[in-house]
Amino acid sequence: MGYGLKKYGKWALVTGASAGLGRHFARYIAAEGVNVALVARRRERLDELASSLEDDHGVRTLVIEQDLSRPESTARVNAEFGERELGLLVLNAGFGYHGAYLEQGEPQMAEMINLNCVSYATLARRFLPSMVERGRGALIMVSSVLGYFPGPWNAVYTATKAFDLALGESIRQELKGTGVELLNLCPGMTDTEFHEVANEQNRKRKVIPERPMDKPEEIVELALKSLGRKGTVYPMQGLPAALITRLLPRGWAARIAGKVMEMDD
């Protein structure tokens, strides 16, 4: 299925392209004949992906090895990307931490906020002006269904994803009439490296029975087919979360989320 991504411009830039959703975004975008800049820390993985995209789809690629939790990274990404015409920006690099708020270390909290929030806000600020000037372009902000919730045992992560969602919903209104599209993507549990990185092995699964996770390909397809049509999109498994937050007071939602996310001793 084609998604018509070429209409946004010649290049896309995907953060967090070395794994999970970002890697799949890069593949789907290149399959449309759009050149892709790949950003993450693990250079070998990006190099490998870049050559396979060039071989399989005949597109050009650019590898940008960057730690996006560092304050100078936005300017560096911008400098390496140079004068290329950016049509589609996918802000996706992020990580979580599953555990008690009082046990999460301060350096990791700061790293998470810098990556999940600051890099989203500053990269969007860097790249949107040229899209607005050209009157075309698109931004996909990867938030989470947790962005709708207070999220005990995922406190800082949940707050970062609420930030992304609010940021995206707000900027989207400001972009109305400019020709630039913005989609907020709110995945639920998706089968990527995220859960290992987030220390989720200790999570109890007693309240809600285990269900298969979504495949990253399904989430990327949902995003690409919704781009230009919807403002915010979540998969079917996100529906209960979205409904609960609309129908219940936030204190109740926090209690339910706390039960679902609770840790084993």
Ligand SMILES: NC(=O)c1ccc[n+]([C@@H]2O[C@H](COP(=O)([O-])OP(=O)(O)OC[C@H]3O[C@@H](n4cnc5c(N)ncnc54)[C@H](OP(=O)(O)O)[C@@H]3O)[C@@H](O)[C@H]2O)c1
């Ligand atoms: N999987 C889920 O269940 C789920 C659910 C809701 C929302 N999400 C959101 O989806 C997005 C993608 O996550 P994923 O599931 O694809 O996880 P993943 O498989 O762990 O991939 C995370 C990506 O982010 C990159 N990254 C991490 N720290 C970075 C840093 N400091 N600088 C630059 N890049 C960095 C990683 O690359 P390097 O390690 O090479 O830097 C990797 O490419 C995240 O924003 C996450 O919050 C995921």
